[in-house]
Amino acid sequence: MAGRLAGPFASGALALWLAGVSGAALAAPPTQTALDEGWQARIAPGDTAAVKAHPKAARWFRAQVPGTVQQDLIATRQVPDPFLGTNEAAIQWAGLTDWELRRTLDVSAEAMGREHLDLVFGGLDTFATVFINGRQVLKADNGHRQWRVAAKAFLKQGRNEILVRFASPIRTLQPMVLAEAHPLPGEYDSAFGDEPKGKQTSAYIRKAKYHYGWDWGPRIVNQGISGPVRLEAWDEARLGAFEVVQEALGKDEARLVAKFRVFADKPGKAQFAARVTGPDGQALAPVSREASFDAGESVVTVPLTVAAPKRWWPVGYGDQPLYKVSGEIASGAGAGAKAARNIGLREVELVRGGGAFGFRVNGVTVFAKGANLIPFDMFPSRVTDAKMQSLLEDSRAANMNMIRVWGGGYYLPDSFYDMADRMGLMVWQDFMFGGAVPPADVGYRENVRIEADQQVERLGSHPSIVIWAGGNEVISGWETWSDRKAWKKAVGAEEHERMATSMTVLFDRVLRGAVTDHSPTTPYWPGSPSTDYEGPVDTDAAGDRHFWDVWSGSKPVENYTLSCPRFMSEYGFQAMPVMATIRGFAGDAAQAPDSPVMKAHQKFLAGEGNERLKFYLDARLRPAKDLADFVYLTQVNQAQAIDMAARHHRACAPVTLGSLYWQLNDVWPSISWASVDYEGRWKLLHYAARRFFAPQAVVAEHKQGVTRVSFASDATSPVAAEWRLTGYGMDGTKLGEAGGAVTLAPTTATSVPDVSDAAVFANAPVEASYAVAELVIGGKTVSRQIVERALPKAMAYPAPGLAASWDGKAVTITARALARAVMLDFGAVDAQASDNGFDLLPGESVRIEITSKADAAALRKALVLRTLAGEG
Numbered sequence: 001m002a003g004r005l006a007g008p009f010a011s012g013a014l015a016l017w018l019a020g021v022s023g024a025a026l027a028a029p030p031t032q033t034a035l036d037e038g039w040q041a042r043i044a045p046g047d048t049a050a051v052k053a054h055p056k057a058a059r060w061f062r063a064q065v066p067g068t069v070q071q072d073l074i075a076t077r078q079v080p081d082p083f084l085g086t087n088e089a090a091i092q093w094a095g096l097t098d099w100e101l102r103r104t105l106d107v108s109a110e111a112m113g114r115e116h117l118d119l120v121f122g123g124l125d126t127f128a129t130v131f132i133n134g135r136q137v138l139k140a141d142n143g144h145r146q147w148r149v150a151a152k153a154f155l156k157q158g159r160n161e162i163l164v165r166f167a168s169p170i171r172t173l174q175p176m177v178l179a180e181a182h183p184l185p186g187e188y189d190s191a192f193g194d195e196p197k198g199k200q201t202s203a204y205i206r207k208a209k210y211h212y213g214w215d216w217g218p219r220i221v222n223q224g225i226s227g228p229v230r231l232e233a234w235d236e237a238r239l240g241a242f243e244v245v246q247e248a249l250g251k252d253e254a255r256l257v258a259k260f261r262v263f264a265d266k267p268g269k270a271q272f273a274a275r276v277t278g279p280d281g282q283a284l285a286p287v288s289r290e291a292s293f294d295a296g297e298s299v300v301t302v303p304l305t306v307a308a309p310k311r312w313w314p315v316g317y318g319d320q321p322l323y324k325v326s327g328e329i330a331s332g333a334g335a336g337a338k339a340a341r342n343i344g345l346r347e348v349e350l351v352r353g354g355g356a357f358g359f360r361v362n363g364v365t366v367f368a369k370g371a372n373l374i375p376f377d378m379f380p381s382r383v384t385d386a387k388m389q390s391l392l393e394d395s396r397a398a399n400m401n402m403i404r405v406w407g408g409g410y411y412l413p414d415s416f417y418d419m420a421d422r423m424g425l426m427v428w429q430d431f432m433f434g435g436a437v438p439p440a441d442v443g444y445r446e447n448v449r450i451e452a453d454q455q456v457e458r459l460g461s462h463p464s465i466v467i468w469a470g471g472n473e474v475i476s477g478w479e480t481w482s483d484r485k486a487w488k489k490a491v492g493a494e495e496h497e498r499m500a501t502s503m504t505v506l507f508d509r510v511l512r513g514a515v516t517d518h519s520p521t522t523p524y525w526p527g528s529p530s531t532d533y534e535g536p537v538d539t540d541a542a543g544d545r546h547f548w549d550v551w552s553g554s555k556p557v558e559n560y561t562l563s564c565p566r567f568m569s570e571y572g573f574q575a576m577p578v579m580a581t582i583r584g585f586a587g588d589a590a591q592a593p594d595s596p597v598m599k600a601h602q603k604f605l606a607g608e609g610n611e612r613l614k615f616y617l618d619a620r621l622r623p624a625k626d627l628a629d630f631v632y633l634t635q636v637n638q639a640q641a642i643d644m645a646a647r648h649h650r651a652c653a654p655v656t657l658g659s660l661y662w663q664l665n666d667v668w669p670s671i672s673w674a675s676v677d678y679e680g681r682w683k684l685l686h687y688a689a690r691r692f693f694a695p696q697a698v699v700a701e702h703k704q705g706v707t708r709v710s711f712a713s714d715a716t717s718p719v720a721a722e723w724r725l726t727g728y729g730m731d732g733t734k735l736g737e738a739g740g741a742v743t744l745a746p747t748t749a750t751s752v753p754d755v756s757d758a759a760v761f762a763n764a765p766v767e768a769s770y771a772v773a774e775l776v777i778g779g780k781t782v783s784r785q786i787v788e789r790a791l792p793k794a795m796a797y798p799a800p801g802l803a804a805s806w807d808g809k810a811v812t813i814t815a816r817a818l819a820r821a822v823m824l825d826f827g828a829v830d831a832q833a834s835d836n837g838f839d840l841l842p843g844e845s846v847r848i849e850i851t852s853k854a855d856a857a858a859l860r861k862a863l864v865l866r867t868l869a870g871e872g
Contacts, residue, residue: 033233035162036065038104040063047098062075065225066122069101070082073091074091083378089192095194100163101164116233118231118234119149119162120148120232124143126141128140142450166223166224169221182490183199184439185437187212191606206432208409209433210408237270241457242258242261242327243460253307257303257304262293262334267295270293271331272290273330274304275326276324290332312344312421315396317401320344320423361426364747366747367714369400369693370425370661372663373406374666375410376391392416396424399690399694403427407430407432407472408472411455424464428660429465433474434471438474440501445502445506466522468524469524469526476537508533529545540563546571551616564656568658573616573642574613575683577671577681578635578677581679582598582631586598601670620640621637632823632866639837646692651710664676691783695782698774698785699785707771711723711775713747715744715747721744722742723775727764730769730818732818772786795820800840800872806860809852809859811848819872822836822839823865832851
């Protein structure tokens with residue numbers, strides 16, 4: 001191995017380790033029995049109206065755990081798939097109904113002989129009452145928490161029944177909300193009449209906010225056992241959690257602390273052992289210490305040292321070596337309990353001062369390039385590791401280095417962060433607050449405190465998580481949104497102050513405290529956007545920004561380039577998904593953007609978002625000829641808009657230190673801001689991201705008769721390059737050229753003097769000329785951009801004269817004249833091109849590989865080549 005592992009040894013550590021293992025085997029180590037199988041569901045008998053309306057669902061039917069009642073209803077064909085057609089309305093009753101889930105549990109005499117039998121729920125969504133053999137043992141009220149029940153006193157040898165009764169979140173909270181003169185400002189009003197406008201229950205519950213509907217997703221208010229269920233048997237003491245904290249990291253060594261969180265009936269003593277395994281698989285002998293602990297909860301620490309540590313780096317900046325730290329109670333009370341963590345050694349700090357905001361990893365300032373991740377599905381339990389990995393691989397393939405896990409969803413499973421660790425993708429992790437104003441009562445904050453402690457304790461050792469943020473748009477909304485301002489005025493100064501103080505305690509103390517306690521080497525940020533209470537939020541001057549003047553505010557796309565924000569953590573532009581996805585959810589009912597099924601899958605402006613798509617087509621491109629052309633043009637508009645913004649952000653470095661567009665993915669098949677749709681199909685934006693997030697990229701912005709040319713570089717050392725800006729007429733005539741040698745500065749942007757139109761375009765008409773900006777490194781063009789002096793709709797594009805030559809499932813596209821935004825469109829055939837949405841210069845060819853289950857003949861038949869000038 002490249003680095004030597006070392007550590008302080010207690011005398012005879014290895015012997016104690018081995019003795020502890022054999023001793024634990026004799027002393028009945030703790031055991032876990034999975035209880036995910038054999039569940040049934042039904043409408044709770046007391047919900048008489050629902051029983052009468054849905055008699056089939058009132059009888060026990062098969063339930064999946066982890067899962068939701070809504071999934072079970074779909075699986076048993078009691079409701080249609082809400083993702084198809086206009087079926088969303090047909091499932092709404094399930095969220096307004098009370099439910100029961102049950103299963104039997106056989107307990108042996110041996111199990112009853114253990115001192116403790118704990119029933120553990122990985123998740124209960126959300127108002128759940130648990131009964132064992134008819135006796136109430138738990139009332140849960142937080143869908144983001146794990147719940148544990150000391151169950152032995154309620155169990156018996158032989159057959160037992162576990163029953164979980166779920167109360168409708170809406171119906172449970174609605175009487176209180178309706179009685180409020182001024183309910184808390186929430187997020188999105190229901191489109192189905194189950195809640196009056198402005199009187200939302202979602203603000204009052206610790207549950208995934210997107211279940212109540214968002215401007216990219218349906219309203220499905222899930223209920224169910226959302227996490228795995230198990231029965232834990234133990235004696236004397238148990239290991240509640242195992243954490244690894246990096247205390248110091250230097251060139252010669254890293255100092256770690258393994259933390260064992262122990263729960264015990266009475267004071268005791270045990271031998272605790274931990275060891276490190278290096279990235280090459282070579283393990284150090286365990287470090288062991290004997291420690292005493294108190295009754296109740298205690299923390300025992302074991303110090304570890306790693307010699308010549310290898311640092312974890314974001315992708316593009318170095319490797320991602322991971323160390324495994326294993327822990328065990330080797331002997332004594334709780335013997336046999338084991339745990340392990342994979343960790344990466346790295347230093348992360350926020351770049352601050354003078355309003356700055358960004359990330360410095362291992363002393364290197366890293367420009368954050370990426371996107372916002374919303375939940376993978378409306379039904380999290382059916383999200384596979386393969387689906388998560390595919391999306392993360394797509395992100396890395398688009399040259400991203402950061403993913404923001406948005407706060408209106410749920411905390412993702414460990415496997416997601418394991419993947420991000422291995423891929424070098426930094427994770428901006430929000431706590432789960434989506435925008436609503438949280439209640440001010442102490443009980444609510446205590447509930448959140450437990451949630452935050454559990455989640456940061458679980459995830460805090462992952463090197464990929466480089467920041468914890470308090471939530472999404474809660475603080476900025478409180479300060480600037482009109483409905484919040486109206487609420488403050490309505491409730492008066494005293495209630496306003498009480499709420500403001502409560503929010504400060506929650507976001508500045510409770511959540512910050514969880515990060516400080518469990519992940520002290522990871523920065524905390526009170527929310528997104530925020531300035532950490534140092535001034536006004538959501539401005540270019542300081543902190544991170546969410547910029548929605550473009551799209552939501554209907555402002556021109558060019559407004560993206562009017563300023564340099566410190567860190568752009570949200571900005572976005574919508575587009576249609578490809579026709580294969582549309583046909584999948586709409587079938588032949590999708591005839592036009594304003595057809596009912598298309599509006600049902602467009603949640604912006606309550607279904608009227610497709611009018612905003614048309615608005616921007618009229619403003620920038622051209623009218624669509626049919627639905628397929630509308631799909632193409634909206635994808636071009638989206639790709640060009642975000643390309644313009646992201647390149648501008650990169651050119652603004654080091655003032656700007658991050659660009660995370662909204663959004664990476666979809667939660668259901670829809671029309672949205674995603675660059676990768678629900679079916680995993682790339683829109684043209686995702687192909688464009690691979691270009692504008694390239695390690696070295698040219699940025700050419702035409703304004704007021706000059707072209708400003710800059711170059712972004714992620715390299716940590718200077719890069720020798722050449723650049724060119726060449727003007728052409730639409731007939732291919734070269735008009736003028738500027739360029740020369742340039743040295744790209746490390747991890748920032750480098751500019752050259754502005755180029756006048758006269759130098760490049762001569763006297764050519766604006767609409768009949770264009771320029772090509774190129775960045776050349778080592779004789780190879782690594783980045784290219786088309787520069788136009790007018791909006792695309794005003795350009796006199798020639799007929800491109802495209803030709804396609806097939807070789808199996810590869811096709812070579814050749815252009816006779818300039819071809820802008822070439823799209824290989826396979827219609828309803830599922831096919832992904834290796835590149836798409838690219839420009840071809842006159843006489844230029846490109847070979848594209850096609851990935852598809854369809855054969856070559858079907859691909860050849862389906863292919864339509866589209867450009868801004870029309871079909872090729």
